[in-house]
Amino acid sequence: MGSRRIERVAVLGSGIMGHGIAQISAMAGYRVTMRDVEQQFLDKAMERIRWSLGKMVEKGRISSSEMDEIMGRISVTVDIERAVKDSDLVIEAIPEEMRLKKETFARIDALAPSHAVFASNTSTLPITEMADATKRGDRFIGIHFFNPPQLMQLVEIIPGASTSTSTVDIAMGYVRSLKKEPILCRKDVAGFIVNRIFIPLVHEAAWELKEGKASMREIDAGFKFRLGFPMGIFELADYTGIDVVHKATKEMYSRDRKVVNPCPLVEELYAKGHYGQKSGKGFYEYGQGSYARIELSMQEAERYDPVRLLAVAINNASWLISNDVAGKEDVERALILGMGLKEGIFAIAGRVGYARLVDTLRALRIGSRNEFYEPDSWLLNLVKSSS
Numbered sequence: 001m002g003s004r005r006i007e008r009v010a011v012l013g014s015g016i017m018g019h020g021i022a023q024i025s026a027m028a029g030y031r032v033t034m035r036d037v038e039q040q041f042l043d044k045a046m047e048r049i050r051w052s053l054g055k056m057v058e059k060g061r062i063s064s065s066e067m068d069e070i071m072g073r074i075s076v077t078v079d080i081e082r083a084v085k086d087s088d089l090v091i092e093a094i095p096e097e098m099r100l101k102k103e104t105f106a107r108i109d110a111l112a113p114s115h116a117v118f119a120s121n122t123s124t125l126p127i128t129e130m131a132d133a134t135k136r137g138d139r140f141i142g143i144h145f146f147n148p149p150q151l152m153q154l155v156e157i158i159p160g161a162s163t164s165t166s167t168v169d170i171a172m173g174y175v176r177s178l179k180k181e182p183i184l185c186r187k188d189v190a191g192f193i194v195n196r197i198f199i200p201l202v203h204e205a206a207w208e209l210k211e212g213k214a215s216m217r218e219i220d221a222g223f224k225f226r227l228g229f230p231m232g233i234f235e236l237a238d239y240t241g242i243d244v245v246h247k248a249t250k251e252m253y254s255r256d257r258k259v260v261n262p263c264p265l266v267e268e269l270y271a272k273g274h275y276g277q278k279s280g281k282g283f284y285e286y287g288q289g290s291y292a293r294i295e296l297s298m299q300e301a302e303r304y305d306p307v308r309l310l311a312v313a314i315n316n317a318s319w320l321i322s323n324d325v326a327g328k329e330d331v332e333r334a335l336i337l338g339m340g341l342k343e344g345i346f347a348i349a350g351r352v353g354y355a356r357l358v359d360t361l362r363a364l365r366i367g368s369r370n371e372f373y374e375p376d377s378w379l380l381n382l383v384k385s386s387s
């Protein structure tokens with residue numbers, strides 16, 4: 001089945017991600033059925049979609065009749081059978097709980113047409129384990145959108161152990177039809193591509209803070225201005241949500257000890273309910289209401305050299321390459337699109353010097369006795385070939 005044959009998309013969950021996925025699918029011409037457990041959630045989701053499309057009309061990006069057509073392509077239901085019975089593609093965006101996701105997939109396996117492809121928008125859970133709850137492992141895949149789906153260009157595509165190549169093609173084709181950029185994460189590894197870099201960075205920065213290497217603002221300024229990220233790493237963690245970071249950490253660490261060195265500061269914030277922007281306090285304190293940026297200065301950046309942060313990011317990026325999860329270009333592109341980096345992370349690393357990054361990792365490895373810092377073989381080869 002080619003991607004052109006997808007006409008009907010069912011979106012399960014109408015929260016932060018689900019309503020956005022439903023909106024962009026309808027904008028690309030698909031007929032969409034969005035399902036949630038209560039009508040009030042669906043009403044709120046439709047309100048959000050109407051608001052978002054209304055903004056596009058205001059900016060002249062679509063006409064009001066186009067807005068009406070897009071809205072007309074979305075229907076909502078609390079009835080799971082109605083949601084999936086005519087679908088060609090089901091995208092699951094319900095809460096990040098394996099038990100709930102498996103139950104849901106097992107249930108719809110009996111209700112959806114046999115040709116329908118099932119996709120999960122999970123950020124961290126294993127695709128293969130979810131696929132195993134169904135009898136259609138070959139037609140099961142991860143389609144990982146970033147928040148907000150309406151604006152973020154990157155979508156990671158993650159095949160499970162039994163996913164067929166035609167399902168990969170369907171997923172890639174669907175994402176391209178949304179005018180988004182799919183990047184293939186060839187293996188179902190903890191954190192996929194972007195979270196495998198992002199989540200450990202939050203912890204590494206937290207270790208620097210805990211060890212008194214610099215102030216929070218200095219670390220953030222160094223990260224932002226000296227590496228070319230759009231904001232500080234603590235600021236980004238607060239924006240993402242400390243609860244989300246914490247949950248992702250636990251999930252990733254339980255699957256693979258090599259992926260992150262968890263710093264207790266994150267757990268402490270989580271335990272206190274300091275979830276970041278949304279709760280008014282995370283690493284930083286925020287006023288109530290609208291989204292606030294942290295004003296950081298170049299002077300602060302001069303007081304913190306983010307070499308440890310870069311070393312850890314490059315090491316995890318190299319791990320993805322040496323384990324054949326993604327090629328160098330795809331890793332770089334994913335970080336540019338998913339984390340807003342201005343240029344390729346290997347270009348930045350090249351300027352700092354690979355040998356210096358490996359020395360930094362070795363010192364951390366010896367100091368902490370933690371294999372997380374063991375320099376990756378691909379990175380070591382880079383040093384060899386560039387010396």
Ligand SMILES: NC(=O)c1ccc[n+]([C@@H]2O[C@H](COP(=O)([O-])OP(=O)(O)OC[C@H]3O[C@@H](n4cnc5c(N)ncnc54)[C@H](O)[C@@H]3O)[C@@H](O)[C@H]2O)c1
Nearest residue numbers: 013014015016017018035036037093094095096122123147
């Ligand atoms: N929020 C993000 O930044 C982000 C980014 C990428 C991926 N994700 C992933 O997307 C998924 C959804 O996250 P979210 O942030 O949109 O969550 P959310 O809490 O905003 O929305 C989840 C929605 O699913 C509904 N729901 C619960 N059980 C359901 C069921 N059985 N059937 C249908 N709907 C059900 C809830 O009522 C809620 O409206 C998670 O797997 C998450 O890890 C989130």
